Amino acid sequence: MKPGRRSLTLAQQYVNLRGNPVSAGSGNLRRGHLTWRHEASPSPLSRVYGVRIEVDQQLSPDVFVETPDLSVLAGGRKLPHVYQQRPPRLCLFLPGTSEFRPWMRIDQTIMPWTVLWLFYFEEWLGSDEWKGGGVHPGESEDRRRGRREAVPDGDPYSRGALA
Amino acid sequence: MNYMDHRDLLRQSHLAALIESVCQSLEISPSQNQLARQRYEGVGDWLARADDPLLVTIAIRLQGSVAIGTTVKPIGTNEHDVDLVAHLRDVEVAVSPASLKKSIGDRLRSSGSYAGLLEEMPRCWRLNYANEFHLDITPSIPNPACRMGGELVPDKSLRIWRASNPQGYRAKFDRRAALAPRIRRSIGKAFDSARADADIEPYPENPGLKGILRRVVQIAKRHRDVHFIDEDVALAPLSIIITTLASRAYEYCVTNFEYDDELELVCDIFRRMPDMMQVDVVNGRQVWHLWNQTTEGENFCEKWNNDPRRAVAFHSWHAKALLDLETLAAAEGLDQMRRLLGSIFGTAPATKAIDALTERMNRARSGNLLSVGRAAGLIVGTAARSTPVRANTFFGADC
Numbered sequence: 119m120k121p122g123r124r125s126l127t128l129a130q131q132y133v134n135l136r137g138n139p140v141s142a143g144s145g146n147l148r149r150g151h152l153t154w155r156h157e158a159s160p161s162p163l164s165r166v167y168g169v170r171i172e173v174d175q176q177l178s179p180d181v182f183v184e185t186p187d188l189s190v191l192a193g194g195r196k197l198p199h200v201y202q203q204r205p206p207r208l209c210l211f212l213p214g215t216s217e218f219r220p221w222m223r224i225d226q227t228i229m230p231w232t233v234l235w236l237f238y239f240e241e242w243l244g245s246d247e248w249k250g251g252g253v254h255p256g257e258s259e260d261r262r263r264g265r266r267e268a269v270p271d272g273d274p275y276s277r278g279a280l281a
Numbered sequence: 282m283n284y285m286d287h288r289d290l291l292r293q294s295h296l297a298a299l300i301e302s303v304c305q306s307l308e309i310s311p312s313q314n315q316l317a318r319q320r321y322e323g324v325g326d327w328l329a330r331a332d333d334p335l336l337v338t339i340a341i342r343l344q345g346s347v348a349i350g351t352t353v354k355p356i357g358t359n360e361h362d363v364d365l366v367a368h369l370r371d372v373e374v375a376v377s378p379a380s381l382k383k384s385i386g387d388r389l390r391s392s393g394s395y396a397g398l399l400e401e402m403p404r405c406w407r408l409n410y411a412n413e414f415h416l417d418i419t420p421s422i423p424n425p426a427c428r429m430g431g432e433l434v435p436d437k438s439l440r441i442w443r444a445s446n447p448q449g450y451r452a453k454f455d456r457r458a459a460l461a462p463r464i465r466r467s468i469g470k471a472f473d474s475a476r477a478d479a480d481i482e483p484y485p486e487n488p489g490l491k492g493i494l495r496r497v498v499q500i501a502k503r504h505r506d507v508h509f510i511d512e513d514v515a516l517a518p519l520s521i522i523i524t525t526l527a528s529r530a531y532e533y534c535v536t537n538f539e540y541d542d543e544l545e546l547v548c549d550i551f552r553r554m555p556d557m558m559q560v561d562v563v564n565g566r567q568v569w570h571l572w573n574q575t576t577e578g579e580n581f582c583e584k585w586n587n588d589p590r591r592a593v594a595f596h597s598w599h600a601k602a603l604l605d606l607e608t609l610a611a612a613e614g615l616d617q618m619r620r621l622l623g624s625i626f627g628t629a630p631a632t633k634a635i636d637a638l639t640e641r642m643n644r645a646r647s648g649n650l651l652s653v654g655r656a657a658g659l660i661v662g663t664a665a666r667s668t669p670v671r672a673n674t675f676f677g678a679d680c
Binding site for chain 2 (some may be wrong): 138165
């Protein structure tokens, strides 16, 4: 973490998610855990998806698509770019890089990336090809985009994301 | 306007824009159109300079789908049909269709430029411009018996003349196409109210259909071409039948009703197309009539009365086309758009249209131009109360 940057508290994340019209929804904040539910749709021609964001302080946010059932839509195909299939938990950023840091607002990072993921998901449903790019664990660094910074040891976000 | 109404309006305009982009990709391009015009004007000059006294007054005019702006690329070829009438205003009925057709053919064959392109068809001459289009040239003469200024064109046998009126048909079609529909939720109105709310979310670059009647005809003709790939193509309804039914249904719909949006109108036109025909029962047999309203005695459905399978084929095609359109109008999901556009227009144009959407998104993402709005989803550029999409890399353990 860069010096001078303080992580946002879950309360701050909660207030920001509630205040952003794009992530309008409902949630609760209890005992160091934030749950936020909102609707997301990547285009006017798309479905409206029910999304749930779960955050523990100091851990990477988990994003689940609750409705509709993505596995049913996929018709038995394995979902791309998820940490788990059921319920689908989305892989939205490269852990341990500057893409997401605890001082960043979830409503300005994780939330728009969720919408982007849903766009490429619907694309994939129709074309069987993931056109949103990305990397898989174990892929060599040179296949990643050159501007990524190295993963520092002991970064809580990389542990959280890979848990 | 609340969020769901706004989203619904955006949905209608995006879907109309998607259909519009597919129709544009299937019609003759402006440059091809221009080239065709140069070519047929050249043919007209060559014919008019003939020594043959029959051809002295010849004038070449467009007819058919190029004339009325309803072309669709034929499946399996890049060549559009460009239908032309070679009208001879001083030639009388006493001249047989066969001899007039022969005069035109002889003149074309005498040209070094045209001889190699020339192909004889039952009622016309065809000039094949490979990979561009072909020009079909049908002779016509005035019809003194027609009070509507109609013409006579060769019968398939070339022995007799039959009534037609390409110019009159075109004028009537253009007049109908110019009738303005009443659309309650037009993009313009919504945009004004959105501006008042300072809640502008972008509409597609080309919202809406350019000329609803022309697009309906193109959708119907293309759906027919796709549908009859697996059926007996000889039974497919003629373009003139589809065009006539659509233009009458369009006039009926826009003069009698008001619609929420363009797609609702498109579906209603489709729904009412069969009502525009007349069917009588004579001696227990169905007799179909779809009269050319611009001349007397031309029944576009004539062949149905010799082969009732054509009527059956029309109705099963029409039911499928209506169902496919209504399903598309109600569908959600880019995957469903791709699938349903494919069932209407064929897989290749549908894939091209969705791929263009994806590429536009990818370009905007690489240029850091994407943002997210509540009703519109991903937006290229920004809008009031939208959130920019920062750079990210999709990761994945279970991929």
